[in-house]
Amino acid sequence: xxxxxxxxxxxxxxxxxxxxxxxxxxxxxxxxxxxxxxxxxxxxxxxxxxxxxxxxxxxxxxxxxxxxxxxxxxxxxxxxxxxxxxxxxxxxxxxxxxxxxxxxxxxxxxxxxxxxxxxxxxxxxxxxxxxxxxxxxxxxxxxxxxxxxxxxxxxxxxxxxxxxxxxxxxxxxxxxxxxxxxxxxxxxxxxxxxxxxxxxxxxxxxxxxxxxxxxxxxxxxxxxxxxxxxxxxxxxxxxxxxxxxxxxxxxxxxxxxxxxxxxxxxxxxxxxxxxxxxxxxxxxxxxxxxxxxxxxxxxxxxxxxxxxxxxxxxxxxxxxxxxxxxxxxxxxxxxxxxxxxxxxxxxxxxxxxxxxxxxxxxxxxxxxxxxxxxxxxxxxxxxxxxxxxxxxxxxxxxxxxxxxxxxxxxxxxxxxxxxxxxxxxxxxxxxxxxxxxxxxxxxxxxxxxxxxxxxxxxxxxxxxxxxxxxxxxxxxxxxxxxxxxxxxxxxxxxxxxxxxxxxxxxxxxxxxxxxxxxxxxxxxxxxxxxx
Amino acid sequence: xxxxxxxxxxxxxxxxxxxxxxxxxxxxxxxxxxxxxxxxxxxxxxxxxxxxxxxxxxxxxxxxxxxxxxxxxxxxxxxxxxxxxxxxxxxxxxxxxxxxxxxxxxxxxxxxxxxxxxxxxxxxxxxxxxxxxxxxxxxxxxxxxxxxxxxxxxxxxxxxxxxxxxxxxxxxxxxxxx
Numbered sequence: 167x168x169x170x171x172x173x174x175x176x177x178x179x180x181x182x183x184x185x186x187x188x189x190x191x192x193x194x195x196x197x198x199x200x201x202x203x204x205x206x207x208x209x210x211x212x213x214x215x216x217x218x219x220x221x222x223x224x225x226x227x228x229x230x231x232x233x234x235x236x237x238x239x240x241x242x243x244x245x246x247x248x249x250x251x252x253x254x255x256x257x258x259x260x261x262x263x264x265x266x267x268x269x270x271x272x273x274x275x276x277x278x279x280x281x282x283x284x285x286x287x288x289x290x291x292x293x294x295x296x297x298x299x300x301x302x303x304x305x306x307x308x309x310x311x312x313x314x315x316x317x318x319x320x321x322x323x324x325x326x327x328x329x330x331x332x333x334x335x336x337x338x339x340x341x342x343x344x345x346x347x348x349x350x351x352x353x354x355x356x357x358x359x360x361x362x363x364x365x366x367x368x369x370x371x372x373x374x375x376x377x378x379x380x381x382x383x384x385x386x387x388x389x390x391x392x393x394x395x396x397x398x399x400x401x402x403x404x405x406x407x408x409x410x411x412x413x414x415x416x417x418x419x420x421x422x423x424x425x426x427x428x429x430x431x432x433x434x435x436x437x438x439x440x441x442x443x444x445x446x447x448x449x450x451x452x453x454x455x456x457x458x459x460x461x462x463x464x465x466x467x468x469x470x471x472x473x474x475x476x477x478x479x480x481x482x483x484x485x486x487x488x489x490x491x492x493x494x495x496x497x498x499x500x501x502x503x504x505x506x507x508x509x510x511x512x513x514x515x516x517x518x519x520x521x522x523x524x525x526x527x528x529x530x531x532x533x534x535x536x537x538x539x540x541x542x543x544x545x546x547x548x549x550x551x552x553x554x555x556x557x558x559x560x561x562x563x564x565x566x567x568x569x570x571x572x573x574x575x576x577x578x579x580x581x582x583x584x585x586x587x588x589x590x591x592x593x594x595x596x597x598x599x600x601x602x603x604x605x606x607x608x609x610x611x612x613x614x615x616x617x618x619x620x621x622x623x624x625x626x627x628x629x630x631x632x633x634x635x636x637x638x639x640x641x642x643x644x645x646x647x648x649x650x651x652x653x654x655x656x657x658x659x660x661x662x663x664x665x666x667x668x669x670x671x672x673x674x675x676x677x678x679x680x681x682x683x684x685x686x687x688x689x690x691x692x693x694x695x696x697x
Numbered sequence: 698x699x700x701x702x703x704x705x706x707x708x709x710x711x712x713x714x715x716x717x718x719x720x721x722x723x724x725x726x727x728x729x730x731x732x733x734x735x736x737x738x739x740x741x742x743x744x745x746x747x748x749x750x751x752x753x754x755x756x757x758x759x760x761x762x763x764x765x766x767x768x769x770x771x772x773x774x775x776x777x778x779x780x781x782x783x784x785x786x787x788x789x790x791x792x793x794x795x796x797x798x799x800x801x802x803x804x805x806x807x808x809x810x811x812x813x814x815x816x817x818x819x820x821x822x823x824x825x826x827x828x829x830x831x832x833x834x835x836x837x838x839x840x841x842x843x844x845x846x847x848x849x850x851x852x853x854x855x856x857x858x859x860x861x862x863x864x865x866x867x868x869x870x871x872x873x874x875x
Contacts, residue, residue: 280703347710351703385714389721404725410804410865415728419721482735 187687195290198282199687200267203289205584207264208577210292212653214256215570217300219646221249226608226642229635232627242625243311244303244327250314251331254431255338256296258565261573262434263288263345266373269580270349272678272685273367275358275694280351288344295337302327313623315420318405318413322397329398332391339384346377346384358677360696364458367676368451371458372437375465379426379433382469387423390416414479421472429468431565432532433461435572436503439525441676442575443507446522447514448673453506460499460506467496477548486545493543497536504533519671520594524575527602528568535563538613553623556616562609574601574652581659582666586684589659593651600648607641742826744819751784752847759845761789762859769797770831772862775838783847791824791839793862795831802830803862810857817846818856828865 187193187202194206225245228237237245267285271278279285302309307325310316321328353374357366393404394416403409405416444451451457473481473489481489507529516522538560542548551557574597581589611634616622620631627635669679677696681689731737759781761774771794781787795801805825809815820826824839831837845856 281707343711343714347707347714350710351706354706355699355702381710381714382717385716385718386721386724389718393722393725407806407863409863412728415725418728419724422721422724480737482737 196286198278198286200271200279200282200285201584201685201687203279203285204264204266204268206289207260207267207292210289210296211257211261211264211573214252214260214296215649218249218252218257219649221245221252223642223646225249226639228625229627230639231636232629232632234626237625239625240308240311243313243623244309246623247310247313247331248299248303251299251335252296253565254314254427255335256292256299258431258569258573259338259342260292262373262376262431262569263342263349265369265434265438265573265576265580266345266349268584269678270352270370270373271356272681272689273370273676274353274356274361275677275690275696276352276356277688277690277693279348280356281348284344285348288341288348291337291341291344295334295341298330298337299334302330305330315417315424316391316394317420318394318397318416319407321394322406329395332395335391336388339388342380342384346380349373349377350381358690358693358696361677364455365696367437368440368454368457369434369437372433372440372461375461376430376433379430379465379468383423383426383430386419387427390419390423393419414476417476417479418473421475422469424475425472426465426468428564429464431569433464435528435532435569436461438572438576438579439507439528440503442521442525442579443510443529445579445671445673445675446519446525447511447516449510449514450675451506452509452512453502456502457506460502463499464496467492467499471496474543474545474548477545478552490543490545494540497540500536504529504536519578520589520591520598521575521579523595523598523602524571524578527598528571528575531563531567531571531602531605535560535568538563551616553621554616555612555620555622558622559609559612559616562612566609567605571601574598577652577656579671580678581656582670583678583681583683583685585660585663586666587659587663588666588670589655589663593655597648597651597655600651601645604641604644604648608638608645609641611635611638611641743821743823746819746821746844748847749784749786749844750847751782753782755851756780756782757845757849757853758855759787759789760855760857761791762857763791764859764861765803766861766863768801768803768862768864770795770801770803770862772860781845783845783849786821786842786844789841789843791841791860792836793829793831793839794836795834798833800830800832802828802865804828804865805860805862808859808861810859811853814849814853814856817849817853818858819844819846825860 187199188196194202197203197206224237225242228235228242267279270276299309305326307327309327310321310324310331312321312324312328316328316331353366353370357363393402396402397404397406397411403411405411405413407413440451440457471489471493473485474493477486477489518526538556542551542557542560578589578594581587615631615634615638618631620627666683668682670683671679677694678685680694757780759779761777761779763772763774765772771792773792775790775792779787779789793803807815807820807823807825809818820841820843822840822842824841829837829839841858
């Protein structure tokens with residue numbers, strides 16, 4: 167059986183004779199090939215997903231009963247922080263970059279990314295950053311207990327785990343910025359003749375906008391954590407009230423990054439879903455241009471709404487009203503996208519392979535998460551719900567059932583192209599139903615807990631919350647175990663299976679399906695001409 | 698491939714990233730400017746008196762609480778409570794002693810309980826409006842002159858005014874470090 171480490175040459179492909187590369191570990195360390203780097207990004211993302219998942223299951227085990235069972239409160243808070251940071255910076259963001267690396271050059275007819283060596287560097291910065299982040303657990307004082315938002319004054323008082331976290335964020339930020347520069351340059355300068363901007367697959371559009379967002383806000387986060395660092399060690403008082411600083415200032419700087427970050431995580435998922443739904447509906451995407459404009463509108467609005475994360479810090483009434491209405495305004499471009507996906511499926515000849523199942527799961531659950539977001543946008547309501555499990559339910563509906571389900575859909579969608587084999591459809595459907603059902607078992611009860619007033623980030627709780635917490639913990643373990651099916655399906659698909667044709671999905675139209683499966687190591691050495 | 702065009706775009710985007718790092722820092726003065734313009738952080742400014750109509754029909758008990766945060770000062774109120782008619786002008790005196798052997802600059806920050814009472818607590822004069830620098834071993838008596846707005850809700854019978862002195866480091870008092 168051929169494996170992914172030794173791709174088969176494309177039949178009659180001009181690139182057939184260019185597949186010389188080092189073998190073994192040096193291939194992966196020195197590679198400048200966008201497919202190799204994409205593969206490494208995706209495996210890194212999946213590894214971090216499992217690490218963050220183990221933390222989540224530890225947290226859920228502690229919350230199975232009131233009282234303290236298996237963790238000390240400090241350790242519980244550290245796991246809460248690391249779960250958030252690892253899932254966001256380790257799993258979701260690198261996962262999206264992995265798809266971008268693999269697919270953008272193939273979708274626009276480019277031979278590789280614009281800066282191939284920088285691409286290698288931006289990946290290899292990630293493992294050391296992840297190690298530094300996790301190292302916090304083993305130093306005196308442990309990892310930060312602040313939650314992923316790192317609010318002062320607590321973050322100023324933490325031990326050296328906080329410094330490790332700050333440097334890890336610096337490194338991951340540098341990696342993201344380099345990756346974004348690469349993606350923008352590739353999309354703007356390396357498109358094949360005839361591939362105009364408005365002919366690009368929507369996944370490329372979504373990543374173009376995301377990359378601009380990343381370049382605009384990752385440096386602001388770097389600035390915020392640098393200010394924390396100098397407050398901690400170099401005598402500045404940006405946030406330290408003792409020296410005339412203001413902790414609320416940190417929240418403004420952090421959320422100026424943090425809110426666009428939310429869209430950095432979801433926009434690539436929008437792009438992936440916009441590839442999958444038309445393919446399995448066998449219809450072109452409804453309202454392509456309006457989808458592009460909606461992406462731009464969401465990106466611009468994302469800079470104007472950050473203070474809705476701070477509705478209880480004492481903003482003036484005019485500010486509250488502005489941020490409240492601006493936040494609700496985002497529902498309009500997001501609604502345009504949801505209705506366009508629905509209209510794409512309308513009267514299509516739909517088949518329900520695993521990618522489409524995950525896309526439909528995304529559509530249903532992401533919209534649910536969007537609605538709870540609208541509820542939280544109403545300031546008088548938010549005063550009641552902030553820092554409760556209602557918020558936890560809300561953002562897991564948009565991040566897990568949103569971005570992660572889109573990643574699953576895209577993984578099954580492109581696995582035949584990546585490996586040259588068809589995956590096991592039956593097991594993939596089991597993966598979907600396991601994920602879909604257990605996700606809701608785990609997270610839907612959190613709405614009830616939040617409405618009843620259970621605060622987040624607290625290791626103990628009042629007895630009346632016990633039942634729904636137990637349901638939620640059972641769901642979380644079911645969801646976690648379901649992901650092992652994904653691992654099995656992917657490994658088996660790499661090792662073998664039914665050979666995949668160049669275009670395994672009859673409704674697929676974009677450029678990557680004109681390449682043989684598996685995609686040759688070097689694709690489009692001479693640019694294709696797009697009609 | 699157009700290497701030069703790629704490189705030009707790389708430089709431009711890197712410059713945008715560098716500029717946004719600066720923008721993160723620019724948010725700091727921007728924050729204070731906006732807060733000043735909107736009157737959100739006017740701790741160092743006398744309040745305007747809306748009404749001096751003394752409401753003799755009720756008495757509000759004002760408690761004075763004093764704290765210092767990790768600095769060598771002793772800070773107490775001469776009278777710990779005052780019985781005040783809303784609308785009446787009242788003076789309270791605080792004493793601070795610099796027990797260290799060097800000059801120290803401090804800034805007092807007020808806070809109120811219940812929190813909503815802060816909006817009705819109008820300070821005409823306060824030692825908290827500016828930094829206080831005390832020489833080695835110096836003792837100083839410092840007044841606060843205030844009026845409780847008669848519009849204070851009737852169910853508020855007790856207000857706690859709490860001051861905390863923070864050390865202002867590097868304020869030209871010859872002392873550096875914590």
